[in-house]
Amino acid sequence: GEQVEQRPPHLSVREGDSAVITCTYTDPNSYYFFWYKQEPGASLQLLMKVFSSTEINEGQGFTVLLNKKDKRLSLNLTAAHPGDSAAYFCAVSSLGYQNFYFGKGTSLTVIP
Amino acid sequence: EAAVTQSPRNKVTVTGGNVTLSCRQTNSHNYMYWYRQDTGHGLRLIHYSYGAGNLQIGDVPDGYKATRTTQEDFFLLLELASPSQTSLYFCASSEGRFPAPLFGEGTRLSVL
Numbered sequence: 128g129e130q131v132e133q134r135p136p137h138l139s140v141r142e143g144d145s146a147v148i149t150c151t152y153t154d155p156n157s158y159y160f161f162w163y164k165q166e167p168g169a170s171l172q173l174l175m176k177v178f179s180s181t182e183i184n185e186g187q188g189f190t191v192l193l194n195k196k197d198k199r200l201s202l203n204l205t206a207a208h209p210g211d212s213a214a215y216f217c218a219v220s221s222l223g224y225q226n227f228y229f230g231k232g233t234s235l236t237v238i239p
Numbered sequence: 240e241a242a243v244t245q246s247p248r249n250k251v252t253v254t255g256g257n258v259t260l261s262c263r264q265t266n267s268h269n270y271m272y273w274y275r276q277d278t279g280h281g282l283r284l285i286h287y288s289y290g291a292g293n294l295q296i297g298d299v300p301d302g303y304k305a306t307r308t309t310q311e312d313f314f315l316l317l318e319l320a321s322p323s324q325t326s327l328y329f330c331a332s333s334e335g336r337f338p339a340p341l342f343g344e345g346t347r348l349s350v351l
Contacts, residue, residue, distance in 0.1 A: 173341070
């Protein structure tokens with residue numbers, strides 16, 4: 128089955144710096160990609176969902192890149208602020224298949 | 240507003256006890272999922288369902304039963320709880336066309 132590897136498990140950056148979290152996956156049929164944010168004690172909130180056909184997706188303060196050739200998905204927070212401190216999870220699903228495979232998560236700390 | 244509601248939010252039981260976790264979604268989603276979240280493991284899929292009366296086995300099903308009684312309601316049953324089932328449990332629902340799991344607030348279960 129699909130294997131999703133997420134790196135790094137922990138990341139600490141200074142306010143204003145960029146932070147990059149990367150997931151690699153194994154199933155070439157993977158089609159849907161997601162990033163979730165989980166604040167301490169809270170549920171998972173969807174940050175962005177990405178189709179296989181779109182390689183660059185921009186949100187508020189972050190960019191998601193999809194490299195299908197290398198089977199790599201990355202989340203780039205362009206200028207981190209303390210409110211970004213949270214756990215981040217990637218998730219992957221294939222077309223027509225209703226299971227989701229999650230990475231193990233990255234705990235991001237943004238130091239003021 | 241789309242919602243997934245879990246109950247109880249916290250539960251403490253003893254080894255060998257009987258526990259039922261409840262989940263209700265008001266999103267008219269076909270798919271519902273039960274995950275457990277543990278440090279170092281991320282989210283792992285226990286069971287999922289694509290409609291009332293349907294049940295699919297996830298990646299870590301041992302020790303768990305589940306039942307989908309209606310499109311809205313999905314239950315997770317631990318009939319002989321063990322300390323290894325101490326975890327944070329999340330229910331989620333998703334729409335088939337462009338699935339992006341919507342998560343509930345979680346249930347923290349402690350098995351003593």
